Amino acid sequence: MARNRIKRRSLSLSLLCCSFLFSSVLIADEPISVDATSIDFEELLQTEYIPASHIANQISNAASAVSIVTAQDIKDYGYRTLGEILGSMRGLHTFEDYSYTYLAGRGYSSPGQYAGRIIVLIDGYRADDSMFGQAYIGNDGILDISLIERVEYIPGGSSAGYSNGALLGVINIITKKGSDLDAVQVAYGYGSHDTHSRRVSFGKKLDNGADILLSASDYNSDGRNFTYDDGGVATMQRGQHGESNKRLFFKGTYDHVTLTSGWAKRKIGMPTYAYGEVWEKDPVLNTDxxxxVRLVVDSDLAQNLKLSASVWYGMYRFGFDDSASMAFMDSKMELKSTARWYGADAKFVGTWFDNHVISFGAEYRHDYQWDYSHIFSDVTTGDVWYAGNHHYPTRKTYSLYGYDEFTITPEWRFNYGMRLETSDNDYGALSPQAALIWKPRETTQLKLSTGISTRQATASEAQTTTPEQVQTTELVVEEKFGHESKGLISLYRYHFGDRISRTPESDIIARGIEAEFEKHWDSGVRMRTSYTYQKAYEKKDSLPLVNTPKHIAKFNLSTPIMDERLRGGVEVHYLGSRPLDTDTREECAPSYTLTNVTLLSHEWIPNSDLTFKIRNVFNEHYGDVVNLQSNDDLLYPQDGRTFWIEWEYNFR
Structure with missing residues (x-):
């Protein structure tokens, strides 16, 4: 244990030292920064400087109906986790099992299946761990939400552009720059369940053009209480769902070089009630x-050739301490997992040919450590009764990919590409993708796309070399209605095959339609509303998928109340009934509607913001669907009405 503590502290100190060392040597001219997503593709290449990675991403996203939540949205609606941000987006929903927050979308909502086959990127770094394939979107996430500039959701099969695992889409998180803060920023929050959060951030663009962002934060909560049936008597279990985390983050940019590093550690007590039994001693404790660390270099190699190259290192540790279930023997059970990986990629963009923008590159990843241990010990003496260690085979993965954006006429574009991926364990997969884009007028776009995306098994899954895959077809219609108004309709069909699962499962067919309308008024009022209808079922027996709602509806409204010094935000989210994990799937979790209200006071006190949020205003009673294999119950009851207040001050 002492050795593990030393390693953890060493990583934290290494990140900080690396950050300060990098910031101390930066000297050069000021770089030009442009948000490539806000530029039409025709204008993109006319911009003075856009990194190759941004151009390549826009080519990959060209056929998608991209959703974006900005830093201003995050403030206006009082979002506190990435899960809350994603839960506000078209077609997505989240659910919890008292330990983790899971993401679901496009008909795939299977409990215990982690991110729902949607990968999460932080400034281009793939943030899911390679042991379980979990993308951390709750309080276990690497990023403090205040550091996010915007979150992009790119739906659809995206393995060709973003590597394996992007079966249903990509969540792309772009973090802020130091110049966005231009201050020392402190924040303190307090809310229900005796929850506290603290943060200190420093952001600055130096005179030599170097841009630096450094942040440290922590979070502590007692967690909610749980009522269970003890022989017909309603009994409350207290103090067994506490949660705490610590986070460090650094981002430094000089010229066209960027160094980003992050670290997070979260502990959470899982109430023993969740296992269908109750013990009076310590809760089940999960630690993540x-x-x-990632270094990116962008460069113009020639007039018609750009390069974006990066190297990275990542690690993940998991701990599970179950003293409660072994309390009658004065013993405890511990599970530990460790994963480490590193990699590199080089991405090129060439504009040698008229009407063609070609993106191509190569990527290498080495998952060089996958360790798992299982320990039984005496809680009194510390004697170890049993210790089992297992080392999964490591894996090296190689990728080659290419994309071409072909402008046929001013109205027609053809976008096509593929990724070839192989591993030294005999895994191999080809992920092609193509789209036809028609723009009959300035305000209208139609996009028809198709492709195949794949996913490798994680270390914790069956060691198979057959990739999981999905075939996707989607039609998107986008229309702009005058000033600052736009609408979107998307129709899609997915076919999941060769599914990787702990139990044999049949193929899945998913179909759906999504509609969204967004409008901004000159007065500062912003509104966004969406509706999703989806149907997903197992092809073999036509059973509907567990936890997949047919209907999802969302409404967001943000409006100034007293100029921009006081702003109100209202969210209403409706989630339809979802089939429970039974043999016939006839029993369903009830539908529910959540209403959240946020008040944001801006600069009433100079240099400060004050946020007050009430979540689940009408105290709706609802539960999230869980995996039957881990619980005799089928629903985990969730929070009723809660509040959160946060004060943020800038020392300028």
Missing amino acids: ENGF
Whole structure:
């Protein structure tokens, strides 16, 4: 244990030292920064400087109906986790099992299947761990939400552009720059369940053009209480769902070089009620620790050739301490997992040919450590009764990919590409993708796309070399209605095959339609509303998928109340009934509607913001669907009405 503590501290100190060392040597001219997503593709290449990675991403996203939540949205609606941000987006929903927050979308909502086959990127770094394939979107996430500039959701099969695992889409997180803060920023929050959060951030663009962002934060909560049936008597279990985390983050940019590093450690007590039994001693304790360092270099190699190259290192540790279930023997059970990986990629963009923008590159990843241990010991003496250690085979993965954006006429574009991926364990997969884009007028776009995306098994899954895959077809219609108004309709069909699962499962067919309308008024009022209808079922027996709602509806409204010094935000989210994990799937979790209200006071006190949020205003009683294999109950009851207040001050 002492050795593990030393390693954890060493990683934290290494990230900080690396950050300060990098910031101390930066000297040069000021770089030009442009948000490539806000530029039409025709204008993109006319911009003075856009990194190759941004151009390549826009080519990959061209056929998608991209959703974006900005830093201003995050403030206006009082979002506190990445899960809350994603839960506000078209077609997505989240659910919890008292330990983790899971993400679901496009008909895939299977409990215990982690991110729902949607990968999460932080400034281009793939943030899911390679042991379980979990993307951390709750309080276990690497990033403090205040550091996010915007979150992009790119739906659809995206393995060709973003590597394996992007079966249903990509969550792309772009973090802020130091110049966005231009201050020392402190924040303190307090809310229900005696929850506290603290943060200190420093952001600055130096005179030599170097841009630096450094942040440290922590979070502590007693967690909610749980009522269970003890022989017909309603009994409350207290103090067994506490949660705490610590986070460090650094981002430094000089010229066209960027160094990003992050570290987070979260502990959470899982109430023993969740296992269908209750013990009076310690709760089941989960610990997750994530860290990464990534260096990116962007360069113009020639007039018609750009390069974006990066190297990275990542790690993940998991701990599970179950003293409660072994309390009658004065013993405890511990599970530990460790994963480490590193990699590199080089991405090129060439504009040698008229009407063609070609993106191509190569990527290498080495998952060089996958360790798992299982320990039984005496809680009184510390004697170890049993210790089992297992080392999964490591894996090296190689990728080659290419994309071409072909402008046929001013109205027609053809976008096509593929990724070839192989591993030294005999895994191999080809992920092609193509799209036809028609723009009959300035305000209208139609996009028809198709492709195949794949996913490798994680270390914790069956060691198979057959990739999981999905075939996707989607039609998107986008229309702009005058000033600052736009609408979107998307129709899609997915076919999941060769599914990787702990139990044999048949193929899945998913179909759906999504509609969204967004409008901004000159007065500062912003509104966004969406509706999703989806149907997903197992092809073999036509059974509907567990936890997949047919209907999802969302409404967001943000409006100034007193100029921009006081702003109100209202969210209403409806989630339809979802089939429970039974043999016939006839029993369903009830539908529910959540209403959240946020008040944001801006600069009433100079240099400060004050946020007050009430979640689940009408105290709706609802539960999230869980995996039957881990619980005799089929629903986990969730929080009723809660509140959160946060004060943020800038020392300028």
